[in-house]
Amino acid sequence: MAGSGKSYLEGETGLWSWLTSLDHKRIGLLYFFSVAFFFLLGGIFALLIRLELFSPGALFPADMYNRFMTYHGAVMVFFVIIPGIPAILGNFFLPLQIGAKDVAFPRLNLMSWYFLMTAAVMALCTLLLGGVDTGWTFYTPYSISFKPATILMAFAVFIAGFSSILTGLNFIATVHRLRAPGMTMNRMPLFVWAIYSTAILQVLATPVLGITVLLLAMENIFNIGIFDPALGGDPVLFQHFFWFYSHPAVYIMVLPAMGVISELVTTYSRKTIFGYTAIAYSSLAIAAISFLVWGHHMFTSGQSEVAAITFSVLTMLVGVPTAIKLFNWLATLYRGSIQMTTPMLYTLGFMFIFTIGGMTGIYLATIATDIHFHDTYFVVAHFHYVMVGGTLMAIMGGAFHWLPKMVGKMYNESIARMSFVFIFIGFNVTFFPQFVLGNMGMPRRYHDYLPAFESLNKISTIGSWMIGFGFLIALYAIIQAIRSGSPAPMNPWGSKTLEWTTASPPPHENFLTTPTVTAGPYEFK
Amino acid sequence: MISMFIAMASASTFMPPAATQVAKQLNHLYAFMLISSVISFIILVGGMIYFVYKYKRKTANDKTPYISHNHTLEFIWSFIPFVIFMACFAWGAYIYKEMRTFDENALEINVYGKKWVWEFEYKDGRKITNGVDANGKLEPATMVVPVNTPVKLLLTSVKLSPEDKAVLHSFFVPAFRVKQDALPGRYTALTFTADEKGLFQVFCAEYCGTGHSSMMAKIKVVSKEDFDAWVLGEEAGGAPKEMTLADKGRAAYAKWACIGCHTLDGSPSTGPSWKGLWGNERSFNDGGKAVADENYIRESIMDPNKHVVKGFEPNKMPTFKGMISDEDITAIIEFIKTLK
Numbered sequence: 047m048a049g050s051g052k053s054y055l056e057g058e059t060g061l062w063s064w065l066t067s068l069d070h071k072r073i074g075l076l077y078f079f080s081v082a083f084f085f086l087l088g089g090i091f092a093l094l095i096r097l098e099l100f101s102p103g104a105l106f107p108a109d110m111y112n113r114f115m116t117y118h119g120a121v122m123v124f125f126v127i128i129p130g131i132p133a134i135l136g137n138f139f140l141p142l143q144i145g146a147k148d149v150a151f152p153r154l155n156l157m158s159w160y161f162l163m164t165a166a167v168m169a170l171c172t173l174l175l176g177g178v179d180t181g182w183t184f185y186t187p188y189s190i191s192f193k194p195a196t197i198l199m200a201f202a203v204f205i206a207g208f209s210s211i212l213t214g215l216n217f218i219a220t221v222h223r224l225r226a227p228g229m230t231m232n233r234m235p236l237f238v239w240a241i242y243s244t245a246i247l248q249v250l251a252t253p254v255l256g257i258t259v260l261l262l263a264m265e266n267i268f269n270i271g272i273f274d275p276a277l278g279g280d281p282v283l284f285q286h287f288f289w290f291y292s293h294p295a296v297y298i299m300v301l302p303a304m305g306v307i308s309e310l311v312t313t314y315s316r317k318t319i320f321g322y323t324a325i326a327y328s329s330l331a332i333a334a335i336s337f338l339v340w341g342h343h344m345f346t347s348g349q350s351e352v353a354a355i356t357f358s359v360l361t362m363l364v365g366v367p368t369a370i371k372l373f374n375w376l377a378t379l380y381r382g383s384i385q386m387t388t389p390m391l392y393t394l395g396f397m398f399i400f401t402i403g404g405m406t407g408i409y410l411a412t413i414a415t416d417i418h419f420h421d422t423y424f425v426v427a428h429f430h431y432v433m434v435g436g437t438l439m440a441i442m443g444g445a446f447h448w449l450p451k452m453v454g455k456m457y458n459e460s461i462a463r464m465s466f467v468f469i470f471i472g473f474n475v476t477f478f479p480q481f482v483l484g485n486m487g488m489p490r491r492y493h494d495y496l497p498a499f500e501s502l503n504k505i506s507t508i509g510s511w512m513i514g515f516g517f518l519i520a521l522y523a524i525i526q527a528i529r530s531g532s533p534a535p536m537n538p539w540g541s542k543t544l545e546w547t548t549a550s551p552p553p554h555e556n557f558l559t560t561p562t563v564t565a566g567p568y569e570f571k
Numbered sequence: 572m573i574s575m576f577i578a579m580a581s582a583s584t585f586m587p588p589a590a591t592q593v594a595k596q597l598n599h600l601y602a603f604m605l606i607s608s609v610i611s612f613i614i615l616v617g618g619m620i621y622f623v624y625k626y627k628r629k630t631a632n633d634k635t636p637y638i639s640h641n642h643t644l645e646f647i648w649s650f651i652p653f654v655i656f657m658a659c660f661a662w663g664a665y666i667y668k669e670m671r672t673f674d675e676n677a678l679e680i681n682v683y684g685k686k687w688v689w690e691f692e693y694k695d696g697r698k699i700t701n702g703v704d705a706n707g708k709l710e711p712a713t714m715v716v717p718v719n720t721p722v723k724l725l726l727t728s729v730k731l732s733p734e735d736k737a738v739l740h741s742f743f744v745p746a747f748r749v750k751q752d753a754l755p756g757r758y759t760a761l762t763f764t765a766d767e768k769g770l771f772q773v774f775c776a777e778y779c780g781t782g783h784s785s786m787m788a789k790i791k792v793v794s795k796e797d798f799d800a801w802v803l804g805e806e807a808g809g810a811p812k813e814m815t816l817a818d819k820g821r822a823a824y825a826k827w828a829c830i831g832c833h834t835l836d837g838s839p840s841t842g843p844s845w846k847g848l849w850g851n852e853r854s855f856n857d858g859g860k861a862v863a864d865e866n867y868i869r870e871s872i873m874d875p876n877k878h879v880v881k882g883f884e885p886n887k888m889p890t891f892k893g894m895i896s897d898e899d900i901t902a903i904i905e906f907i908k909t910l911k
């Protein structure tokens with residue numbers, strides 16, 4: 047087929063050809079559909095949570111609410127946000143952006159998708175076993191209850207972890223082995239840098255999660271007594287293990303988003319990125335420091351005071367590279383030629399939301415304030431501001447930015463903008479009041495609350511409906527583009543990165559002739 | 572300057588009342604952080620909006636300047652956040668130190684987290700548990716403490732029944748800005764000095780299952796005179812005098828036959844005497860050392876061979892794991908504390 051020039055969507059069609067495809071672009075779309083499905087699922091749980099919290103008193107029984115809360119967290123974290131950008135956009139665009147024909151190990155790539163699907167099926171089966179109610183954090187000893195559902199969920203997370211590790215390995219190898227002639231590391235687009243830093247985290251941190259959930263399953267099945275105090279184990283040890291993975295995982299979720307934003311901000315300002323090196327290397331710095339801060343989740347757990355102070359100061363250090371990135375994007379806008387397309391709106395939305403998310407992180411890294419805010423709605427608001435406001439805004443912006451390349455069709459700008467308006471406003475209406483609720487002292491994971499918290503919870507629930515509606519509009523905009531969008535030109539946005547130098551949609555082999563790179567990725571001159 | 576103070580005062584509007592010195596200090600730190608973040612937000616997001624407006628695309632092929640970096644600017648916007656972050660860290664660590672400074676003469680109260688109630692046990696043996704009001708609704712337990720007096724809470728999580736499993740809870744008093752997890756099989760501590768009278772809400776902040784959101788309690792801060800009266804049982808809420816906690820410990824000492832191997836007069840028997848044990852530094856046969864505190868004594872009872880006291884034989888003391896109740900252990904610890 048070499049050099050046929052047929053688009054990757056043509057040629058073999060039919061479900062089977064997709065399910066066995068080794069083409070990174072098709073695998074990227076497989077991930078897109080599956081992650082979108084999980085997102086719908088996780089979103090329904092979110093709406094149910096907010097519905098229960100619309101007013102005090104019980105709409106659903108507490109045990110049912112606790113399951114909603116667990117599945118919302120577990121599905122969104124392990125099946126949406128962690129795989130989200132790397133597996134969809136990374137798969138599709140990492141090879142294209144470095145001028146490669148595919149990822150280094152196409153078969154492994156397909157296998158990673160099957161791992162994720164297996165994990166998802168297992169996770170859904172736990173619903174048939176009575177469901178899991180431990181929260182996505184599986185804190186011991188609550189999670190050592192000999193419930194088969196919990197054990198199966200632990201294995202599901204274990205398998206999902208493998209998917210993540212293998213994807214990471216694949217990307218690292220791709221970046222090192224398959225760059226086009228002239229594409230030095232310092233000429234790589236920042237999205238590639240971000241995916242690369244993320245891949246390192248995935249490979250180094252995820253095994254710890256694997257071991258942790260495996261130990262949890264073993265503890266449940268064989269009573270070995272590592273985490274269970276009744277058997278002489280240490281429940282706090284679980285928290286150390288869990289956050290040793292899950293803090294870096296926060297960056298697995300958000301670094302790719304930062305990569306997307308870097309691409310978008312230069313394209314739609316038609317101006318070279320400010321501080322390429324600072325952005326590229328601050329990703330690596332964040333990745334490195336993020337391994338040393340896990341204890342900031344445990345200031346009230348009874349860990350020693352010296353440990354608390356050490357973790358607090360180290361956490362502050364992660365704040366600095368994050369602030370640097372925000373200023374770099376801002377400086378990129380300066381004297382640019384700014385075009386307010388939907389992806390740009392999402393980019394600005396990201397910067398707005400992420401600034402709040404990042405700053406409230408400082409409140410939680412400061413020990414004394416964290417003692418008050420820990421495990422309250424302040425934390426819930428904070429991590430939604432960074433993870434959802436950050437990652438989801440970037441996914442949406444990236445999706446609209448690259449949609450013309452992926453499907454070869456243009457979307458309708460006004461419908462797409464409408465999705466932004468609802469998602470952005472809805473997001474702030476939902477989550478900003480939760481900061482105030484946290485200030486007031488409302489603990490998280492509450493199925494019912496005191497009357498004093500009612501009005502803010504009502505506002506929050508109404509916001510959740512706006513977000514839901516915004517995503518429906520976005521879905522409609524994408525479907526409408528695929529069905530009746532006008533054909534996309536090769537480079538509709540005037541971008542400078544390599545994926546825009548090939549046809550939309552790209553041919554199966556990406557580039558008919560391997561590109562030779564002679565300059566950096568953002569030469570807007 | 573004045574406007575800054577007004578801003579500081581209103582910054583804590585959404586915080587709960589501040590009924591301790593620590594809480595008041597924390598309000599200042601919070602106000603500092605809030606003001607710094609509002610300023611940073613205005614710079615970042617305000618700048619963003621201004622640029623978007625000012626540099627809107629005018630023609631399809633606008634030219635833009637090629638600005639790749641600027642060392643001075645980059646230094647400034649790394650250094651200033653760094654300084655602010657470090658200030659937050661240092662201020663926060665300072666208040667945290669205050670939060671964790673325990674007064675030796677503090678009023679000690681044992682706190683038990685159970686699924687899904689809090690229970691309080693005073694040294695005089697008085698135990699406060701949930702009540703039921705006229706409508707059959709659960710009334711949360713109310714801890715009574717005197718104003719302007721340091722209080723130390725010793726927390727642990729216990730089972731409701733033998734088949735039950737003790738899980739994590741977290742004792743959270745928003746008005747005091749304190750929070751501490753209660754762990755099964757271990758003691759953790761918390762201290763506060765309320766400087767305002769009133770009734771304050773306690774939540775459980777660590778997810779613990781079905782009844783998590785209703786696992787509440789109250790702390791009633793009263794004048795010293797009212798507290799003394801309450802202790803004497805004159806006020807309605809006060810229960811009649813029972814055995815003190817140390818007396819319960821003495822009874823448990825006999826009941827579990829600790830008496831057979833541990834003396835109270837300082838003379839060693841099969842095991843070391845308990846006289847002077849509390850707070851003392853212990854040396855072990857393996858060369859290790861530890862201070863005898865709550866968790867040490869608890870561990871000696873549950874896992875006696877983990878550390879064998881210097882000069883004594885291992886495998887003499889049986890483990891009491893799975894037999895002795897958490898309440899008895901707490902009482903024995905209190906009893907040992909009295910053996911000066």
Ligand SMILES: [Cu+2]
Nearest residue numbers: 293296340343
């Ligand atoms: Cu963290």
Ligand SMILES: [Cu+2]
Nearest residue numbers: 775777779783
């Ligand atoms: Cu709880």
